[in-house]
Amino acid sequence: MEHPKKTIIIGAGISGLTCAYCLRQWNLPVLVLEASNRPGGLISTTRRDGFLFESGPQSPRFNELLWKLIGELNLEREFIRGDPKAKRYIVKNGHLCKAPFSPSDLITTCLFGLRSKLRILGEPLGLSHPPAKEETVADFVLRKFGQETLDYLVDPIVATVFFGDAQKMGMESAFPALVRWERESGSLARGAIAARRRSSRERLMRGTNSRSLGQRVTDSLPALGSFRQGMGVLTDALGEKLGENIRLAAEVVSIMQVAGNGERPGSWRVRLRGGEEFAAENLVMAVPSYTAARLLDSAAPHISSLLGEIPHTPMAVVSAAYDRSTMLYQLDGFGFMVPRREGLITFCTIWNSSLFKGRAPEGKVLMTSFVQASGESDPSVFPDDVLARMVGAETEKILGATGRLVDRQVWKYPRALPQYNLGHAEKIAAIRNALNGFPNLYLAGNYLDGRSIGECAQTGLHAAELIRSHFRG
Ligand SMILES: Cc1cc2nc3c(=O)[nH]c(=O)nc-3n(C[C@H](O)[C@H](O)[C@H](O)COP(=O)(O)OP(=O)(O)OC[C@H]3O[C@@H](n4cnc5c(N)ncnc54)[C@H](O)[C@@H]3O)c2cc1C
Known part of the structure; x- marks a missing residue:
């Protein structure tokens, strides 16, 4: 049995690793339990005969938090930038057409006809409002741009970026910013410009208020990239930093909330396959939603059933x-x-x-x-x-x-990524609400605030911050 005044994190994907890393940085005791024999979860690199294979993200987007981790882990020299202007193609009738990501490409693209082009280019001049009830991405695109744009632009992008289906994905759940822009400005383009102006103003304010913040490296760093030796470099480095605070080949099979024995009421007991048990004051579930649902089945049945409803694509x-x-x-x-x-x-x-x-x-x-x-x-x-x-x-x-x-x-x-389908945002709000009844239970992962590795890391950081305030409080 371990010292109870600590945090157990189940799962060493980017979400759990980030959470653990932050807690260690703040000198808070932590133990990560990971079922497989390596850290990284969906991020994994295989090198063989001069080839470098990636099982998950190939050239992901790096947000500010990931940049902070890269800096602290001394991985800057390992980083390689992706070319944000690298051409993307979309297949039409079996042939490659350049994806129209600039106004000039849009005018010349062979992907759709003049009517669709005019609807896209004319969007900033129009006035529209999202319906009161959440609509699917497909309904949104049909309402604003028409069938061709849905079939030959949005559908392939949604499939590629989210492994999702535009007919099922909810706008509010998957693209809350777009809904906000249309609601506030009556147009996506006008809303995007207003949002960009707002964030530049905020950056400027931060820059003038603090000398150190003015030096934010992230402002000039590339968004897309990887590492010379592959994406596994990042999660391996996080795993190494954790040293003895991470246990691999440690699959959690059950958890329960216990009281007494000198522990604070409501602390957690976690059992591994093989019978070994650990106790901790705080528990972070950084596993896929369907695993969290199974493990929380008896300790938090309502949260478990909401988590269990989140679909995943094979x-x-x-x-x-x-x-x-x-x-x-x-x-x-x-x-x-x-x-x-x-x-x-x-x-x-x-x-x-x-x-x-x-x-x-x-x-x-x-x-x-x-x-x-x-x-x-x-x-x-x-x-x-x-x-x-x-x-x-x-x-x-x-x-x-x-x-x-x-x-x-x-x-x-068999279950790759969670689907942000219609109603997903409401489900997550209900889960967060139910978590109020469990002040020392935290969730992190790709079903909460986005599937990208940056967004996952952010959920890990958020859980760590809540735990820090729990101990301070
Ligand atoms: C093919 C593919 C391509 C992708 N491409 C991109 C991309 O280009 N850009 C991007 O940003 N994102 C991409 N993603 C998404 C991103 O990789 C994931 O959303 C993210 O890595 C999820 O991290 P996580 O820590 O939340 O979960 P996971 O990586 O799933 O980690 C969960 C961990 O929990 C462990 N675990 C599970 N059950 C137990 C248990 N009972 N006990 C102990 N441990 C357990 C697992 O072994 C795993 O290590 C891609 C994903 C896939 C599958």
Whole structure:
């Protein structure tokens, strides 16, 4: 049994690691229990024969908090910046069209016709308001821009960035800022400009009020990037910093709230597979929502049932290496996205070796495809070689690849990411409300405030701050 005046964090993904790291920085005792034999959760890098495969984020966006961690962990030299202007493509009728992310690209794009272009370009001149009841992303886009824009712009972006379905995702749940902009300014573009002005003003105020804040490195740092040796560098470094405060291969099978024995009422007891038990004053659940739901089943049944309702998409990730000489396309850019209408199982392919040096040996290319369910089927049930063959056939058609695979790596996720579907925001508000009845129970993870690693880290920091104030209070 451990000293009770500490915090136990279940899960060593970026959310749990950030929480633990912050608590250690503040000299608060912590123990992280992680089921697998490495830290990182969905972030994991495999290096083999000169290739660098990523199981999760390939070139994520780094927010201010992640930059702070990179600085404190001395990883700046390891960081490699992504090119924010790298070309993205969208597949139409089996061919690559440049994604229109600038007004000039929008005018010339082959993805949709004049009517759709005019509706997008004319948006700042119009006046619209979101309906009182939350609408789906698809309904929002249809209302503002029409079917073509939904099919050939928003649907592939939503699938790529959120692994989501625009027909199910809720605007308020997934894009609260857009709803706010439209509500406040009657137009997305006008709302975005007003928000940008507000935040520049705030930055300026902070800069003039404090000399140190004026030096915020994050203002000039790149948003997209990775590390020379892959994304695992960040989570490995966080894990190393925790030293003996992290236990790997420690799967938590049950938790309960206990009282007495010198512990403060309401402290937590956690049991591992194998029977070992730990007690702590605070408990942070930094596991996926469905695992948190299972573990909280008897201790917090209401929270458990709300968490259990959050859906996750199944998906697979196929990284494939080819000889460069067998590619007809140059792979000049970030990669391509595939609209659902195209009827492929690949919904996005990232050209890793074009994004960053050192992802593949000389003369080879590496690309990573994300595979979605076709209809209701789950791609993660297919054997690895079948998946690789199916994706390979699509890649060959789109990119004109003629050669054989040189190497490949497949990951399967029966429950990849939480879906911010209609009603998600309300569910999270209800969970937060129910947490008031458990003053020493905290949640962190990708179902709360966004799925990106920066947003996950932020939930970890937030839990740590609440714990610090709990001890101070
Ligand atoms: C294929 C893919 C691509 C992605 N691409 C991007 C991207 O480009 N940019 C971006 O920002 N984000 C991306 N994401 C999302 C991002 O990686 C995740 O949202 C984030 O890493 C989740 O971190 P987490 O700590 O909340 O959860 P997880 O990483 O899921 O960590 C939870 C941890 O809890 C552990 N655990 C579970 N059960 C138990 C138990 N009973 N006892 C002990 N430990 C347990 C798990 O082993 C795991 O280590 C991607 C995700 C995937 C799957």
